[in-house]
Amino acid sequence: MWMSARLVFFWLFWSVIFPCNTLQSQGTQCQKNPSAMSLPVLQKKGDIILGGLFSLHDMVVEPRLNFSSPSPPTKCTRFNFRTFRWMQTMIFAIEEINRVGALLPNFTLGYKIYDSCSTPHQALKAAMELMGGEESGSEFEGETLSPDACHGAVPVVIGDGGSTQSLVVARFLGVFQVPQVSYFSSCACLSDKKEFPSFLRTMPSDFFQVGALAQLVKHFGWIWVGIVAGDDAYGRGGAKIFADEINKLGACVAFNEIIPKNPSQTEISSIVASIRSSGVHVILVFAVEQDVAAFFDEVVRSGLTGMQWLASEAWSTASVLSNPRKYHHILQGTLGFAIRGINIPGFQDFLLRLNPSSPDASKNPFLVPFWEEVFQCSLDIHAGGWKADGKPPCTGTEELKSIQNTYTNVAQLRISYNVYKAVYAIAHALKAMRSCVKGDGPFPQRSCPDVENVQPWQLLHFLKQVQFRNPFADEVKFDENGDVAAMYDLVNWQLKPNGEMDFITVGKFDETTHATGKKLQIQEQDILWNGNQTKVPLSVCSSICPPGTRKAIRPNFPVCCHDCVACTAGKISNQTDTIECVSCLPEFWSNAERTACVPKQVEFLSFSDTMGITLMAISLTGSLSTSLVVLVFFLNRNTPIVKANNSHLSFLLLFSLTLCFLCPLTFIGQPSKWSCMLRHTAFGISSVLCISCILGKTIVVLVAFKATLPGSNIIKWFGKAQQKTIITFSTLVQVVICAVWLVVAPPRPHRLMPRESAVVILLCDEGSLVAFACVLGYIGFLACSCLLLAFLARKLPDNFNEAKLITFSMLIFCTVWLTFIPAYISSPGKYATVTEVFAILASSYGLLGCIFAPKCYIILLRPQKNTRQQIMLKIPTIRF
Numbered sequence: 003m004w005m006s007a008r009l010v011f012f013w014l015f016w017s018v019i020f021p022c023n024t025l026q027s028q029g030t031q032c033q034k035n036p037s038a039m040s041l042p043v044l045q046k047k048g049d050i051i052l053g054g055l056f057s058l059h060d061m062v063v064e065p066r067l068n069f070s071s072p073s074p075p076t077k078c079t080r081f082n083f084r085t086f087r088w089m090q091t092m093i094f095a096i097e098e099i100n101r102v103g104a105l106l107p108n109f110t111l112g113y114k115i116y117d118s119c120s121t122p123h124q125a126l127k128a129a130m131e132l133m134g135g136e137e138s139g140s141e142f143e144g145e146t147l148s149p150d151a152c153h154g155a156v157p158v159v160i161g162d163g164g165s166t167q168s169l170v171v172a173r174f175l176g177v178f179q180v181p182q183v184s185y186f187s188s189c190a191c192l193s194d195k196k197e198f199p200s201f202l203r204t205m206p207s208d209f210f211q212v213g214a215l216a217q218l219v220k221h222f223g224w225i226w227v228g229i230v231a232g233d234d235a236y237g238r239g240g241a242k243i244f245a246d247e248i249n250k251l252g253a254c255v256a257f258n259e260i261i262p263k264n265p266s267q268t269e270i271s272s273i274v275a276s277i278r279s280s281g282v283h284v285i286l287v288f289a290v291e292q293d294v295a296a297f298f299d300e301v302v303r304s305g306l307t308g309m310q311w312l313a314s315e316a317w318s319t320a321s322v323l324s325n326p327r328k329y330h331h332i333l334q335g336t337l338g339f340a341i342r343g344i345n346i347p348g349f350q351d352f353l354l355r356l357n358p359s360s361p362d363a364s365k366n367p368f369l370v371p372f373w374e375e376v377f378q379c380s381l382d383i384h385a386g387g388w389k390a391d392g393k394p395p396c397t398g399t400e401e402l403k404s405i406q407n408t409y410t411n412v413a414q415l416r417i418s419y420n421v422y423k424a425v426y427a428i429a430h431a432l433k434a435m436r437s438c439v440k441g442d443g444p445f446p447q448r449s450c451p452d453v454e455n456v457q458p459w460q461l462l463h464f465l466k467q468v469q470f471r472n473p474f475a476d477e478v479k480f481d482e483n484g485d486v487a488a489m490y491d492l493v494n495w496q497l498k499p500n501g502e503m504d505f506i507t508v509g510k511f512d513e514t515t516h517a518t519g520k521k522l523q524i525q526e527q528d529i530l531w532n533g534n535q536t537k538v539p540l541s542v543c544s545s546i547c548p549p550g551t552r553k554a555i556r557p558n559f560p561v562c563c564h565d566c567v568a569c570t571a572g573k574i575s576n577q578t579d580t581i582e583c584v585s586c587l588p589e590f591w592s593n594a595e596r597t598a599c600v601p602k603q604v605e606f607l608s609f610s611d612t613m614g615i616t617l618m619a620i621s622l623t624g625s626l627s628t629s630l631v632v633l634v635f636f637l638n639r640n641t642p643i644v645k646a647n648n649s650h651l652s653f654l655l656l657f658s659l660t661l662c663f664l665c666p667l668t669f670i671g672q673p674s675k676w677s678c679m680l681r682h683t684a685f686g687i688s689s690v691l692c693i694s695c696i697l698g699k700t701i702v703v704l705v706a707f708k709a710t711l712p713g714s715n716i717i718k719w720f721g722k723a724q725q726k727t728i729i730t731f732s733t734l735v736q737v738v739i740c741a742v743w744l745v746v747a748p749p750r751p752h753r754l755m756p757r758e759s760a761v762v763i764l765l766c767d768e769g770s771l772v773a774f775a776c777v778l779g780y781i782g783f784l785a786c787s788c789l790l791l792a793f794l795a796r797k798l799p800d801n802f803n804e805a806k807l808i809t810f811s812m813l814i815f816c817t818v819w820l821t822f823i824p825a826y827i828s829s830p831g832k833y834a835t836v837t838e839v840f841a842i843l844a845s846s847y848g849l850l851g852c853i854f855a856p857k858c859y860i861i862l863l864r865p866q867k868n869t870r871q872q873i874m875l876k877i878p879t880i881r882f
Contacts, residue, residue, distance in 0.1 A: 041116055041128055042367035044089075048112025050456055052096065052428060053132040055161025055171065056089040057120040058082055058368055060292050078119035080292075081375040083409040084321065084417075085163060086368065087353065088185065089115055091418040092160060094352045095425035105429050109436070117368065118162050120292070125167035129174050132156050157458045158183065158465075160424050163417075164290060165189035165236035172198040179459040183427060185420035188315060189235045190243055193483035200462050202484035204420040204427065205341070206513070208240045210488030211315055214339050214511040215286060216247035217522045218312070218492070225253040225562045226543040227312075228282040230273060230297060232289030233260050240288040240314060254543065254562035256280040261293040270300035277306060284541035286312040291320040298329055307331065310532050310539045313338025318493055319416060321408040324503040334497050335532035339490035339511060343414030344474050346422060350412045358398040373398070376405055414505070423478050423486075430478075431464040432456075488513035492522075496530050549576050550596035552583045569596040572757060588755040589762060602755065606764040607670050607832045607839075614670045617839050624663035624846055631854050632656045638861050642870045651702070651725065655695035655853070661688035662846040666839040678749040678766035683740040685842060686777040690736035692849065693784040693815075694729040700791040700808050701728070736780055743773035754831065763831040782819065788812045807853050814848030 045051075059078035096111045116128035133155040158181045162168050168187035175182045176199050184192075184203040192198055193207050219227055227248060231237035237260070245255045257280050259273040277285065287294055294317045311333060318338030323329050357363065358373050358381055370381050379396035402410060412418075438450035444463060445451070451460040469479035480486060492509035509524035531539055547553050547566035552575055554567040569575055569583035574592045586592055586599035593600050608614050635652060638644055644652070665688055668681035702725065743749075747770035754763040768774040789812035795805030822841040829837045860867050 041124075041131055043131070044113070044115040044366050044368060046093075046096075046112045048096075048100075048110040050109075050432065051112040051114055051156045052092075052425070053129075053156035053159035053161075054089065054092050054113055054115035055118045055125055055128055055132075055159060055163075055167070056085050056092075056115060057125075057163050057167065058085050058089065058117040058371075059119045062119045062121045062124060076119070076124065078117060078124070081371050082120075083372075083376070083407055086372050087409050088163070088418055088421050089368070090353055090356070091346075091349070091415075091421040092425055094346075094349055095422050097352075098348075099425070099429050105426075105433055106436070109432070111425075111429065114156060118164075118167050120164060120167070122167050122170040125162050125164075126170045126174060129159065129171045132159055133175075133178065133180065155180065155458070157181075157456045157461050158428055160185065160421065160428070162187065164234070165192065165239070166234040168192060168201070169198075169235050172201040176200045179462055181458060181462040181465050183424040183465070185424050186316075186417050187236075189239045191235060191239050193485055195483060198484075200458075202427075202465060202480050204423040204478070204486050205417075206488035206490070207483070207485045208236070209243060210511075210513050211339055211490065212240055212243040212247055213513075214488070214490055214522060215244060215312060215314075216251060217511070218337065218339075218524075219248055219253055219284070220251045221522065221524060222538050224284045224541040226256050226280075226282050226284070226541045227253055228256045228277060228280055228285040229258045230277075230285060230287045230289070231258065231260055232293040233262050234290070234293075236316065237261070237289045237293070241286075244286060244288065252562075254560040256282040256543070256560075261289055261297050263293070265296055267300065270297060271304065273297065274300055274304045274306055277309070281543065282541055283308070283539050284310045284312065286314070287317070288314040289316065291317040291322050294320070295322055298323065298332065301332055302328055308532065310541070311336040315339055315341065315490070319343075319414070319505050321411075324495065324505070325407075327501065330497060330501075330503060332532075333495055333503070335530055335535070336495040337508075337529070338493055340493050340505070341416040341420060342476075342489050342491055342510075343416045344419050345412065346415055346419070349415070349418075350410070353410065353412070354402045356402065358396075372409075373400075376402070376407065376409070419474075423472065423476075426470075426472060427465065427468050427478055427480075428461075430468050430470050431461060434464045434467065435461065492524060494529050546578050547575075547580065548578060549580075551575060552580050571760065574599055585757070588757060589753075591760040602760060602762040604672075604764055605761040605832055606672055607835045608672065609670055613832075613836055617666055617836065617843070618670055620843050621663050621666040621839075624843060624850065625660050628656055628660045628663060628850060631850070631858060632660075634858055634861055638868075641861065641868050643857055643860055643868045650722065651695050651699050651729075652854075654729070655692060655699070655849075658688055658692035658695055659846055659850055662692055662842060662849075666842055669835050669839045673751040673764050673766045675750060678751055679744055681766065682749050682768070682774065682777065683744065686740050686781065687733065687736050689781050689842075689845075690784060691729070691733050692846075693781060693788060694732035696808055696811070696849070696853070697732065697784060697788045697791070698725045698729050700788055700795065700805060701725075704791060704795050704805075732784060736777065739773065739776050739780060743770060743777070746770060747773065761831075765832065765835060778819070778823075782816070785812055785815050785819070789816060807856060811849045811852035814852065815845045818845045818848065 058081065060080040060082050061078070063077040063079055092113065092115065096113055099105055100110045114132060116131065118125035118128050155178070159171070159175060160183050162171055162184065163186035165187040168182070168184050169189065169192065172182055172192060176197075179200050181200050181202060184201070184205060186205050187203055188205050188208045188211060190207050190209040190212075192201050192203065193209070229241045229244060231241035241258055245258060248255065257276050259276055261273070262269050287297065289297070309332070313336050315338070317323060318336075318340045323333060356369065356372075358369055363369050373379075373381050373396060374393070377396055377400050378393060380393045381396040381398060415422075435451050435456065436453050438444075440450055441448055443450035445460070451457065451464075466480055466484070469477070471477050476489075478486065488511070490511040491507045492511065493505040494508045496504050496506050498504050506528065508526075508528045509522065511522050513521060515521045526538075530536065543560065543563035544553075544556070544565065547564070551566040551568050553564040555561060556563045556565055569592065572592055573583035573585050574596050575583045576597050583596070589602055590599035591602045592598070607617075609618060632653065635644055635649070635656070639649055661684070665681065665685045668677055668684055671677065749766045749769045752765055752767035754765060756763075788808060792805045792808040792812055795808075818841050822837060825837045826834055826841075
């Protein structure tokens, strides 16, 4: 249905453009319409005619519309030497095939070539004339064609060059299934076989070229790239694919500017302004050479320098940009991909043989404008003077050998080689058609094509199957999309000593390389960058984040624009442009630069730090003070105050206090297996021994006063032996608890490695919290018992009532340890150990000060009170 609608549309359009064709169904002989304006055509007779479309001019001057008279013909301007050489390549290849005869023996090829003037409507008009056989097709080599030729059409068309022109022509030719083989149209959109079923090309698709450019950007680490594209299918399509490809590789597009057709200076200036404000240093220009020239004219005028330009294939070797010296200072160092260049034997002689004085020159409508453009003269032999355009006259005897330009330079034929391959591909398809064996053909009923009347759709079938290796060792075949394998040379624009620009091949891209191979190969040492620099230019939106930092996305900017944020403590990055910092292992911490993980500092309560020294000094001071008290008591052991306070219990209490003062030393220093077991058990047992002695003294005080009551014999139950039994039994209970603790779950060294801390904390793990609680609980039980008994004995009459002192000491002891519990739980790391040591020392000093300080005061400073009479003297009861 869709194809039928298109056929009806083109039939109606055709009937307006070529009305004679609609009369053929009635058998009327076609007559030339004198009012129709035909296009100039270069043609030659052959057994089969190949159509050709070449943009021999770069611009078209549209005539003004005049409804009162016929419109004048369209005028094409700015002759293009390079495209003219491409056209000559087609003629050369056809003549070579005809001359050699090995490929198509007894069969000749002809041609009909039109100028599409680089515009879509001119290309469509030329394609219609190729299909209609009208006007320009009425004569071949001076012969009149038969009426049947009026509605005949060429079976294949070579061209056009530009993608925009080929899009229009391909849609038109596709309706009639006429194969079109383009030599320069690279738009990826032309690979769509549903839209362009009869389109093939010897030019690789932009999809491959853009892939190569993206790999180039990735290779040199450019992540901030600008795009300037032409306002056509080639430019817009290539720019879109390139932007998508580099985004996949992690790079970003800084801007995507379009060069308008026939742009004003304001429009081009705005593009240059965008480049300046973007901060980009690498720019891809994806446009045809005419648009690129207009763009670089403004770049030169505005003085924009220091850019690294990437060239699309359309202008990567364009002489229109490399020859004028005004572009050299900005384009030196340009990189671009170009079709593989070769040297075709005999081609240069063929090009130089062209001359307007030759017998066939009058049949070539493009020779005169070419000659006049080359020699900047007017080829009007009969005028004998200067023409109105002010150019001197030509004689036609000038020699092309004396000219050095794009036409005569055949050192590296690139697009010309594509034209050459296109002609040979068609010739091989015709050979396959002529070699078809009847009964074994590819068409219905295994039929073969009629080689005397070649149908375009049949030729299209054989073209798709073409596969051959040409004399240059290149394999030519079309894939399912009508594309050929992509092979590019990476060219670098370098100035020669004589000031001329040279295209140096510095690498290659081969799409046919095996998947495991490297498609892009670059010889970096051969590249000269902009300004003759050998260092790869840098193009980034943000500076590279050094090791020790990470990239943080900048709000409202592309992902390539970022800020560098230092890694947080405990995390590192040892590479540039790291996205995320890596956390160190628990036993490691980041260094100051955040570039490496180093072992964490080990922290414990050591003898060398201030806290450890302070506690050790307090501990030794306490034990020394206790020793002095022991000495005082020993020297005054026979005095009443020492005897009255149960001297043997006092000495045992002082011994246990000495142990209590020395216990903190086991808490200081690096924890080990033995020190962990010793510190808690030594503290538990020495504390119980101390409290047991105080408990014994309290009981003795109570019993002593009770024994004075009439009829009381309680004193005999609390002699020295009973006191020792009480102390021993109370201490043994704690010994048993500690023994069970050490056997079942002993305290052990433990490394505490918090992720948020830069230190490894060495401490002693209690092993069993239940056992630790039992040790503290038992000490608390004895302390509370002492406090209760001392409180009951506080009113007993005596000049020196020891129960009062014991009450004060037990109050201090219980207060310290009740405060210790929440403080210990909430203290981090080594400070939990400090808390425990402080509790031990505070409680020990409380016992020493409250119980023994008053006695030492009397012994040393008030010896007059150290008499039996003073001790036995009754005093009034004082309530606490």
